[in-house]
Amino acid sequence: MKLNPFPKPTSIGPVAGAENWQSMYPYFTHVQPEDDQRFWFYNSMHFSEPMSAFDMITAETAYHAMGAYMTRVFAFPTAMGIDYRVINGRVYITANTVTDPAKIQERLELFQQRAGHYYENWDKFYGEWEQRMLGLIRDMNAIKVPELPEYEDEAVVMQQRGTAQNHLVRTSYHRTIELYSQMWHHHFEMLMLGYGAYVVFFQFCKQAFPEITDQSVARMVAGIDVLMFRPDDELKKLARLAVELQLGDIFTSDGNPAVILPAVKARGAAGAQWLKALETAREPWFNISIGDGFYHYERSWNDDLSVPLSALPHYIDLVKQGVSLDRPTERLKQEREHIINEYRSLLGSDDEKAAFDQMLGVCHMVFPYVENHKFYCEHWLTTSFFNKVREFGTLLNRFGVIDEQSDIFQLHYTEVEQVLANVMNSWAAGSPPANLQHWKTIVKERRAMLKVLAQWQAPPAIGPMPANIEDPALQMLWGITTETLHRWAMPPGADTGEIKGYAASAGVVEGIARVLRSINDFGEVQEGDILVCPVTHPSWSPLFSKLKAAVSDIGGTMSHMAIVAREYGMPAVVGTGEATKRIKNGQRIRVDGDRGVVTILDEAA
Amino acid sequence: MTAEAVPTQALAWFKEIDLHAVPRVGGKGASLGELRRAGITIPDGFVLTTDAFRLFMAPLRQQLQLEPRIAALQGKDNTTLNSECAQIRAALTRHQCPPELQKAISTAWQELSENGKHAVAVRSSATSEDGADASFAGLQDTYLWVQSEAAMLEAVKLCWASLYNAESVSYRLRLAVAEAQLAMAVVIQRMVNSYCSGVMFTRSPTTGDRSVITLEGSWGLGSAIVSGEVTPDKYVINKITREITRRDIGCKLMAHVPAPNGGVLEQEVEADRQQQPCLQDAQILALAEIAKQVERHYGKPQDIEWALDQDGNILLLQSRPETVWANKDTAPVAKPAAKPFDHIFKVMGGKR
Numbered sequence: 001m002k003l004n005p006f007p008k009p010t011s012i013g014p015v016a017g018a019e020n021w022q023s024m025y026p027y028f029t030h031v032q033p034e035d036d037q038r039f040w041f042y043n044s045m046h047f048s049e050p051m052s053a054f055d056m057i058t059a060e061t062a063y064h065a066m067g068a069y070m071t072r073v074f075a076f077p078t079a080m081g082i083d084y085r086v087i088n089g090r091v092y093i094t095a096n097t098v099t100d101p102a103k104i105q106e107r108l109e110l111f112q113q114r115a116g117h118y119y120e121n122w123d124k125f126y127g128e129w130e131q132r133m134l135g136l137i138r139d140m141n142a143i144k145v146p147e148l149p150e151y152e153d154e155a156v157v158m159q160q161r162g163t164a165q166n167h168l169v170r171t172s173y174h175r176t177i178e179l180y181s182q183m184w185h186h187h188f189e190m191l192m193l194g195y196g197a198y199v200v201f202f203q204f205c206k207q208a209f210p211e212i213t214d215q216s217v218a219r220m221v222a223g224i225d226v227l228m229f230r231p232d233d234e235l236k237k238l239a240r241l242a243v244e245l246q247l248g249d250i251f252t253s254d255g256n257p258a259v260i261l262p263a264v265k266a267r268g269a270a271g272a273q274w275l276k277a278l279e280t281a282r283e284p285w286f287n288i289s290i291g292d293g294f295y296h297y298e299r300s301w302n303d304d305l306s307v308p309l310s311a312l313p314h315y316i317d318l319v320k321q322g323v324s325l326d327r328p329t330e331r332l333k334q335e336r337e338h339i340i341n342e343y344r345s346l347l348g349s350d351d352e353k354a355a356f357d358q359m360l361g362v363c364h365m366v367f368p369y370v371e372n373h374k375f376y377c378e379h380w381l382t383t384s385f386f387n388k389v390r391e392f393g394t395l396l397n398r399f400g401v402i403d404e405q406s407d408i409f410q411l412h413y414t415e416v417e418q419v420l421a422n423v424m425n426s427w428a429a430g431s432p433p434a435n436l437q438h439w440k441t442i443v444k445e446r447r448a449m450l451k452v453l454a455q456w457q458a459p460p461a462i463g464p465m466p467a468n469i470e471d472p473a474l475q476m477l478w479g480i481t482t483e484t485l486h487r488w489a490m491p492p493g494a495d496t497g498e499i500k501g502y503a504a505s506a507g508v509v510e511g512i513a514r515v516l517r518s519i520n521d522f523g524e525v526q527e528g529d530i531l532v533c534p535v536t537h538p539s540w541s542p543l544f545s546k547l548k549a550a551v552s553d554i555g556g557t558m559s560h561m562a563i564v565a566r567e568y569g570m571p572a573v574v575g576t577g578e579a580t581k582r583i584k585n586g587q588r589i590r591v592d593g594d595r596g597v598v599t600i601l602d603e604a605a
Numbered sequence: 606m607t608a609e610a611v612p613t614q615a616l617a618w619f620k621e622i623d624l625h626a627v628p629r630v631g632g633k634g635a636s637l638g639e640l641r642r643a644g645i646t647i648p649d650g651f652v653l654t655t656d657a658f659r660l661f662m663a664p665l666r667q668q669l670q671l672e673p674r675i676a677a678l679q680g681k682d683n684t685t686l687n688s689e690c691a692q693i694r695a696a697l698t699r700h701q702c703p704p705e706l707q708k709a710i711s712t713a714w715q716e717l718s719e720n721g722k723h724a725v726a727v728r729s730s731a732t733s734e735d736g737a738d739a740s741f742a743g744l745q746d747t748y749l750w751v752q753s754e755a756a757m758l759e760a761v762k763l764c765w766a767s768l769y770n771a772e773s774v775s776y777r778l779r780l781a782v783a784e785a786q787l788a789m790a791v792v793i794q795r796m797v798n799s800y801c802s803g804v805m806f807t808r809s810p811t812t813g814d815r816s817v818i819t820l821e822g823s824w825g826l827g828s829a830i831v832s833g834e835v836t837p838d839k840y841v842i843n844k845i846t847r848e849i850t851r852r853d854i855g856c857k858l859m860a861h862v863p864a865p866n867g868g869v870l871e872q873e874v875e876a877d878r879q880q881q882p883c884l885q886d887a888q889i890l891a892l893a894e895i896a897k898q899v900e901r902h903y904g905k906p907q908d909i910e911w912a913l914d915q916d917g918n919i920l921l922l923q924s925r926p927e928t929v930w931a932n933k934d935t936a937p938v939a940k941p942a943a944k945p946f947d948h949i950f951k952v953m954g955g956k957r
Contacts, residue, residue, distance in 0.1 A: 077954045108954040119946035193949075200952045207938040210812035211841065213850060342845040346815045354941035355948065362945045506848040594848045 003489035006461045008036040012087055015456045018449035021089055024053040029086040039463040040092040045554040046294050048534050050089025050453035054409040058294045059084055059091050065184035070192055075110040089453040118193055126369045133186060133376040140179045140384045143172050145391040148427045166424040173420055177413060180385045187377040194366035201359040208347060214557035215504055220340050221363045222563060224332050227372040231288045232541035234281040235308055236325040239315035241277055245270040248316045253523060255310025290519045290539045293378030296409045300383035311542035399423045401433050403440055410443040460488045501576035503596035504562035509571050511548045515585045530591055532583050536561040544568050549591040551579045551598050573598050615657035616709050619650055629654045631730025631790035636924055643902040646920050650794030651713050658765055658788045660706050669696055672784045679778050687771050694766040714754055723795050724750045727760035730790040750796055752867040764791045797920055801883035802827035802912035803837055806927060807900040813930040818842045818893045822883045824874055825860030827910055835859055838882055842893040849889060854882050891919060899924050
């Protein structure tokens with residue numbers, strides 16, 4: 001079949017009503033003519049929505065840190081960092097590679113020495129890393145955003161501090177940004193080394209067992225005790241306790257804390273006991289984002305208690321029905337051991353078995369970091385960071401430069417600096433901030449543009465198509481292979497009624513599709529539905545107990561949906577690229593988790 | 606040798622033999638006995654051993670002056686070779702079995718076929734272990750759906766006579782195989798009126814992957830698949846997770862079915878069954894389990910023929926070692942390194 005070329009980056013025009021979109025992002029993220037010579041793909045896995053100006057920081061700082069660790073710190077022999085561009089609010093990325101053999105050799109020597117140091121001390125460094133992250137989170141939460149009151153605090157005089165607090169506005173803001181940037185550096189400090197171990201084991205398995213499925217490899221690698229399961233486990237505990245204390249009747253599916261919590265409190269000792277358990281669970285486990293931690297509006301469970309509370313009634317029902325909510329950890333462990341032993345026994349020689357043990361051993365060593373870092377970084381620290389930025393939003397709003405607190409997220413972080421300077425001077429000068437309307441107009445325009453841009457169908461890839469994608473990390477993390485590229489390039493009309501993705505969890509079922517775009521649509525899900533969504537997040541875990549199967553646009557076999565679906569033993573197909581576009585809510589579909597195919601059975605619905 | 610004792614050794618039921626009997630009952634016969642011993646369901650049957658062949662041939666050797674006559678063919682042209690061989694084969698098929706042998710075969714056949722109620726298959730069973738020995742080149746005679754005693758005896762003689770086809774004889778002459786040592790066993794086995802049938806490999810025939818089972822199946826008797834006359838349904842099953850990772854439903858235009866007067870008939874498959882899968886998932890998984898069991902029993906990958914009878918019972922018709930990938934020297938994918946993470950340096954450095 002003849003494939004359509006991908007559009008050139010410069011050929012993509014603006015969306016009507018959002019012509020001025022580029023004003024939201026720094027000049028160096030804009031597409032230049034020379035970018036047409038390179039292949040880029042839309043990073044819809046991390047940035048599935050258009051970026052508000054402030055949220056661009058989640059891409060910028062992340063790529064600065066990732067690239068630094070690959071290119072400069074560890075000197076990965078063949079891979080450097082990521083270049084990114086923004087088109088109509090979407091983040092496109094391309095990976096830089098090293099091809100010169102002499103350079104690769106030079107980098108390999110550094111890599112062996114530097115990465116070796118980390119691998120050698122992995123568990124110790126991970127322990128220290130966790131402490132460092134906890135410290136960072138404490139520091140972030142401790143940042144004081146100056147109030148800029150009518151008169152300066154007397155202490156400035158009595159203790160001869162020598163600086164007034166408008167000076168500290170800038171200091172605190174810088175500190176907020178710095179700690180966030182520091183988080184991303186910690187995030188990538190060990191992550192790419194962890195992925196390296198995965199990639200090597202995947203590659204070995206593919207060579208030893210050419211037909212092995214990614215999910216079989218993933219099942220050998222995955223550990224059972226993962227922090228990201230804790231929030232959901234805590235919820236289940238709370239559900240059991242609610243039943244035990246006969247409080248089950250209080251919980252409603254709207255999860256409104258303003259109604260529920262006082263009602264619990266009114267139940268005397270039982271209520272108090274449950275509320276105490278809730279408080280224990282909240283710190284730290286409810287510091288989990290409802291998303292993946294890339295957008296300011298993805299709040300934590302702690303920020304919006306209605307999210308965890310709304311999941312309780314279903315769990316309470318299950319407890320009452322006598323259904324065990326415990327994760328079947330023993331079974332999962334046995335299954336994993338079984339798969340490992342069986343594959344191992346099929347290897348041809350003792351040498352291969354020994355190499356297999358070594359590679360898998362390294363995977364198991366790095367697995368806790370690779371999985372658990374998300375809780376500290378993308379969830380806990382990131383939601384704290386956005387909350388700190390909100391405090392600056394409150395300050396700006398008080399001085400009248402923006403209409404509401406959250407408008408601060410419509411400003412790029414470098415623009416916030418300017419507005420803060422205006423406020424700092426206003427406080428000092430004793431006059432209202434200059435040009436009060438300036439940002440209000442811009443914020444209004446940007447909000448309108450984001451609405452329009454959200455409807456834009458971003459092409460999955462742009463620029464010249466590479467002959468093939470050899471990077472196994474791309475496949476594992478983003479679900480992108482040469483085959484994916486070909487599918488993206490398929491001319492329209494080549495529709496077969498089948499949607500292809502990755503077989504993430506085995507089994508074949510048919511059922512009603514429930515297309516969900518955000519956590520706010522959870523209420524629509526009926527028992528036995530098949531979830532169809534862009535991507536799932538750990539905070540969606542409570543949903544899975546209702547589902548029969550799951551389908552996602554984005555994600556590989558180590559993605560959250562894949563892992564959870566395997567635990568629940570339900571078929572799942574991930575990384576389809578287009579399931580939410582092609583499947584309509586309520587349609588009957590068949591999910592084949594053995595082959596990675598979703599079939600729309602009833603086109604009419 | 607008494608007249609009574611000879612036929613007893615000339616004939617062996619599957620239950621009496623295992624792989625050690627190869628020199629006497631041939632690879633096919635021994636493998637069926639071995640499968641039965643391993644607890645696998647196979648259609649019952651017996652083998653006419655090499656003793657039976659020798660017993661049958663003894664008077665003929667004299668009569669036809671077989672050894673000097675064949676030795677004389679050395680260096681002769683094809684026409685002479687062909688005509689001499691044809692004469693020898695004709696003499697063989699005309700030759701009557703010694704009465705005690707004939708009686709033994711007849712008794713066994715009556716028991717196996719329940720006095721002709723069930724058809725049998727008659728197959729040559731080469732005495733070299735994997736059938737690859739040059740002296741048996743091209744000898745894979747199989748007579749299916751044989752319904753009468755007379756037809757069965759004729760098929761047996763045709764199997765024996767096939768040792769004297771021109772190709773086989775010229776091979777033996779070239780490799781100087783002594784005629785006196787020549788022998789062949791013949792398997793006589795109850796036929797399965799297959800609902801569907803096919804083959805299984807306990808490793809991938811395309812990639813050599815040992816973690817999968819490749820299963821092919823089609824309607825009717827397995828001869829349609831083996832001869833390549835039909836595009837079968839194809840499944841790939843993961844041995845470890847039992848997932849069916851691939852299903853290609855073939856367009857099965859025809860099937861081999863028993864002919865009314867014996868033998869096999871090619872029959873068109875009704876339109877609505879052509880693209881209908883011939884196996885259900887539970888049957889696929891049951892077959893895969895049996896394949897794993899057989900592979901475990903032999904300790905190496907197997908090439909298996911299977912059938913599903915009209916009552917849904919699974920039977921194996923044959924199992925032999927897989928040879929294509931077994932003969933490929935595969936270097937180990939990786940060897941242990943000094944430190945576990947050295948593997949990462951090898952791969953990341955583009956060394957592997």
